[in-house]
Amino acid sequence: MIAATDTLSSDLLELLTLSQYNTRVVLIAVGLLGASAGCAGTLLLLRKRALLSDAMSHATLPGLCIGFLIAGSLGMDARSPWVLLPSACMTALASLGTYLLLLKVPRIRPDAALAIVLSGWFGLGVVLLGILQQAPNGNAGGLDSFIYGKAATIRASDTWLIAACAVLMITTCVLLLKELRLICFDASFARGSGWPVWAIDGVSLCMVILVTVVGLHAVGLILVVALLIIPPVSARFWTHHFGRMMLVSAIIGFAGAVIGGGITSLVSNLPSGAVIVLVCSAIFITSLLFGADRGLVKSLLTRRRSRRKTGIDHLLRAMYEQSEHNKDATVSKEFLSGIRTWRTPTLESIIRLARRRGFILQTEDELRLTRAGLELGRQLTRRHRLWELYLIHHAMIDPTHVDRDADDVEHFLDASMVRRLETLLQPGEEPRSPHHLEIEDPST
Amino acid sequence: MNVHTMALVLSDWSYLDTWIVAIGALCAMACASCGCFLVLRRMSMMGDAISHGVLPGIVIAFLVSSTRSSTIMFIGAALAGLLTALASQWLSQWLRVERSGAIGVVFTTLFALGILLIVVAADSVELDPHCVLYGEIALAPLDVIRVGGIDIPRAALSLGIVWIVNLGICLVLLKELRMASFDPQFSRSIDFKPELLNALIMTMVAVTTVAAFESVGSILVLAMLVIPPVIARLLSDRFTGMLWWCMLIGVVASIIGHVGAITLPRIVGYESTNTAGMMTVSLVVLLALVILIAPGPGILAQAARRRRHRLQVAQEDLLGLLFRMEEANQHQISSGTLLARAAEAGGHGRAMVSRALGKLLSTQRIQIAPEGVQLRESGRREASQLVRSHRLWERYLSDQVGLQDDHVHETAMMLEHVTSPEMQSRLAEESSGDRTDPHGRPIPGSEKD
Numbered sequence: 046m047i048a049a050t051d052t053l054s055s056d057l058l059e060l061l062t063l064s065q066y067n068t069r070v071v072l073i074a075v076g077l078l079g080a081s082a083g084c085a086g087t088l089l090l091l092r093k094r095a096l097l098s099d100a101m102s103h104a105t106l107p108g109l110c111i112g113f114l115i116a117g118s119l120g121m122d123a124r125s126p127w128v129l130l131p132s133a134c135m136t137a138l139a140s141l142g143t144y145l146l147l148l149k150v151p152r153i154r155p156d157a158a159l160a161i162v163l164s165g166w167f168g169l170g171v172v173l174l175g176i177l178q179q180a181p182n183g184n185a186g187g188l189d190s191f192i193y194g195k196a197a198t199i200r201a202s203d204t205w206l207i208a209a210c211a212v213l214m215i216t217t218c219v220l221l222l223k224e225l226r227l228i229c230f231d232a233s234f235a236r237g238s239g240w241p242v243w244a245i246d247g248v249s250l251c252m253v254i255l256v257t258v259v260g261l262h263a264v265g266l267i268l269v270v271a272l273l274i275i276p277p278v279s280a281r282f283w284t285h286h287f288g289r290m291m292l293v294s295a296i297i298g299f300a301g302a303v304i305g306g307g308i309t310s311l312v313s314n315l316p317s318g319a320v321i322v323l324v325c326s327a328i329f330i331t332s333l334l335f336g337a338d339r340g341l342v343k344s345l346l347t348r349r350r351s352r353r354k355t356g357i358d359h360l361l362r363a364m365y366e367q368s369e370h371n372k373d374a375t376v377s378k379e380f381l382s383g384i385r386t387w388r389t390p391t392l393e394s395i396i397r398l399a400r401r402r403g404f405i406l407q408t409e410d411e412l413r414l415t416r417a418g419l420e421l422g423r424q425l426t427r428r429h430r431l432w433e434l435y436l437i438h439h440a441m442i443d444p445t446h447v448d449r450d451a452d453d454v455e456h457f458l459d460a461s462m463v464r465r466l467e468t469l470l471q472p473g474e475e476p477r478s479p480h481h482l483e484i485e486d487p488s489t
Numbered sequence: 490m491n492v493h494t495m496a497l498v499l500s501d502w503s504y505l506d507t508w509i510v511a512i513g514a515l516c517a518m519a520c521a522s523c524g525c526f527l528v529l530r531r532m533s534m535m536g537d538a539i540s541h542g543v544l545p546g547i548v549i550a551f552l553v554s555s556t557r558s559s560t561i562m563f564i565g566a567a568l569a570g571l572l573t574a575l576a577s578q579w580l581s582q583w584l585r586v587e588r589s590g591a592i593g594v595v596f597t598t599l600f601a602l603g604i605l606l607i608v609v610a611a612d613s614v615e616l617d618p619h620c621v622l623y624g625e626i627a628l629a630p631l632d633v634i635r636v637g638g639i640d641i642p643r644a645a646l647s648l649g650i651v652w653i654v655n656l657g658i659c660l661v662l663l664k665e666l667r668m669a670s671f672d673p674q675f676s677r678s679i680d681f682k683p684e685l686l687n688a689l690i691m692t693m694v695a696v697t698t699v700a701a702f703e704s705v706g707s708i709l710v711l712a713m714l715v716i717p718p719v720i721a722r723l724l725s726d727r728f729t730g731m732l733w734w735c736m737l738i739g740v741v742a743s744i745i746g747h748v749g750a751i752t753l754p755r756i757v758g759y760e761s762t763n764t765a766g767m768m769t770v771s772l773v774v775l776l777a778l779v780i781l782i783a784p785g786p787g788i789l790a791q792a793a794r795r796r797r798h799r800l801q802v803a804q805e806d807l808l809g810l811l812f813r814m815e816e817a818n819q820h821q822i823s824s825g826t827l828l829a830r831a832a833e834a835g836g837h838g839r840a841m842v843s844r845a846l847g848k849l850l851s852t853q854r855i856q857i858a859p860e861g862v863q864l865r866e867s868g869r870r871e872a873s874q875l876v877r878s879h880r881l882w883e884r885y886l887s888d889q890v891g892l893q894d895d896h897v898h899e900t901a902m903m904l905e906h907v908t909s910p911e912m913q914s915r916l917a918e919e920s921s922g923d924r925t926d927p928h929g930r931p932i933p934g935s936e937k938d
């Protein structure tokens with residue numbers, strides 16, 4: 046047991062210091078692949094075509110088989126990527142063509158077209174694979190690493206190929222950043238202003254095909270689509286800025302691929318494709334929870350903050366409206382729970398919060414506003430009534446219907462808005478508040 | 490390869506081959522009967538997601554029960570399938586992830602998990618990743634269960650049951666499913682929950698996928714789910730019609746697929762290949778064929794319709810031209826000049842106008858006299874109605890629409906071919922008794938005059 050732990054830790058050390066040539070090669074290759082997949086995937090996701098890459102990656106299977114057969118019959122090394130990858134590219138392109146053709150047939154919807162392309166090309170691949178298994182130039186075992194992904198079989202020459210593709214792709218992305226952003230966000234505007242949308246689209250799809258084909262080695266043709274989809278979807282939880290999203294997506298793809306590749310090189314016999322995808326999924330779940338732009342925790346916190354603010358605002362306004370009649374009035378909890386539909390625990394927590402922020406004082410069951418609470422209450426009441434007046438006089442809404450709406454809006458009226466409402470309504474000369482309450486002048 | 494070898498191969502046909510065809514057909518029919526909904530509701534890729542997503546469910550069920558007990562496997566897979574559908578729906582609804590991205594994230598994650606579990610637990614799970622991906626329909630007939638004294642392959646039995654249950658659900662809930670598929674908004678408005686039905690469909694898809702995956706693998710099951718309904722949709726406008734077409738297509742594809750799988754590879758000197766793959770290929774071939782020859786939306790039918798329409802327009806243009814020449818007292822026109830002028834005026838090809846001329850001659854609407862082409866009585870009647878429509882339209886466009894007089898001719902040229910007698914009489918009322926067109930030429934009388 047101790048010996049096993051020792052070997053594991055020495056393995057880990059070896060991995061972290063990248064001392065083994067093989068590991069170094071593999072990790073560099075999958076890392077670059079992950080990064081470029083992150084870039085290309087961002088384009089796919091923003092053009093709402095994430096599943097198109099799924100169809101194209103499945104369509105590489107017949108290409109691989111054809112390449113394998115051709116190479117075998119020409120007496121070349123049938124597993125050389127220089128034969129397999131171009132032919133995989135050809136069928137991926139052909140699948141894109143079939144998809145575009147199917148879209149033109151009446152009654153075939155895009156989703157069905159995609160499913161037909163995916164399964165049809167894959168079916169052809171399965172047929173060819175069945176034939177290949179009897180081929181004289183040995184079994185099709187070499188193809189397995191393309192189907193399931195065996196990062197460990199990546200050789201130094203493959204790394205150069207992957208690196209070249211990654212550099213090409215990242216340069217293209219950087220050079221065409223403006224154009225790509227344009228078609229991602231408003232393709233019809235781009236078309237209207239004379240941009241060759243089909244060409245830019247073509248470039249981005251070519252990048253996707255390139256990533257797919259190059260990624261076959263590391264993650265396999267069924268799961269390579271995950272490298273294109275998961276990083277950008279995760280990146281979307283962190284930022285909504287196009288360039289930053291692409292960068293974050295590339296980083297996530299890089300990290301997922303390197304960590305996944307590292308794990309597979311530590312533990313023997315794991316399918317690297319599946320492990321890389323699962324690491325990416327873990328990053329996705331983390332982003333989903335803690336993402337800075339749309340993350341679950343953040344949006345729950347934002348929602349809680351705004352719910353608390355709304356509650357305190359309503360409490361203060363209710364108490365202020367009471368103190369209008371009698372300066373030193375105290376308010377009981379029963380009274381408060383009577384005027385709004387507050388449940389007792391909600392009311393208790395709002396009172397606690399307001400007390401902690403110094404807006405109210407509590408003595409036994411009686412509540413009274415502090416000076417700060419009084420001031421805030423007055424401002425809120427003023428905003429509320431200004432908005433009511435605006436709705437009555439400018440939106441022509443019946444006075445009996447304005448209270449609820451003003452309830453929602455009063456929290457968001459800032460100072461400039463209040464000034465505009467004042468100029469518009471000139472509350473001094475206007476008739477009394479619809480509910481027969483005065484609007485306080487803030488200067489007094 | 491020649492016919493002889495093919496016959497030789499087929500003479501080796503045994504009961505195993507019959508079972509393979511039967512299993513393939515049952516598989517395609519079971520899948521297609523729930524695939525119809527996926528296609529109609531534009532959720533085909535959800536079928537892909539579910540068929541990938543059930544994998545961890547199957548493996549975990551294996552690990553838990555350590556048998557190939559079908560019940561536990563079906564339950565595990567149905568749960569995993571529902572999880573796939575619901576998780577991607579939540580991601581897109583609540584966390585605003587783009588829909589196809591949400592589907593992609595969920596099913597790749599689950600599939601990766603399934604693959605990892607298979608590899609890690611390889612000792613206790615007798616599931617081969619190859620079998621998961623491509624299916625082993627050729628081995629399916631060997632795994633038999635004795636039912637009532639007959640050996641029936643387990644796959645055939647489970648697929649048969651799933652098919653009958655699916656078909657039963659389809660027929661019992663026909664009205665509800667049809668309504669929810671064609672008009673979800675309406676069904677929601679009458680307080681009928683399409684979501685519940687959605688969950689039912691997703692469960693059906695998941696269970697069917699599990700029954701099918703041992704035979705055709707987790708990816709080709711998508712072909713069985715989607716392609717037959719798409720073909721059926723091209724052939725039928727009715728939901729029940731689609732269902733029956735799906736059944737027929739399933740059987741045909743299975744037969745062609747298996748025969749193809751055991752004969753075609755011999756052309757290039759190999760033995761045989763994967764039947765499920767060949768079934769998919771034959772489904773695609775059937776689809777291509779139907780796209781070509783389907784009566785309504787087929788490419789050939791469309792081309793024929795367009796051609797017929799163009800021929801009709803060319804004939805009418807010729808008649809109109811002859812009528813106008815008679816009006817102008819130009820009775821002597823050779824067929825060559827006529828064709829050239831008609832081709833130029835109507836923008837037709839020369840071949841098209843010559844065909845139109847032939848058609849007019851053979852239907853006795855015109856004749857070729859020594860002095861030139863002339864209208865016969867039936868042709869003259871038709872022509873006068875066309876010219877009447879033309880000039881009434883010109884009058885209407887000029888008076889009521891307010892177009893310039895020199896701009897109305899082209900529009901009237903197009904409209905005259907599609908003007909019904911009712912339309913014509915309405916136009917005549919609108920022209921308020923004006924008997925000439927904006928260029929001052931008389932409007933011919935109506936048929937009744």
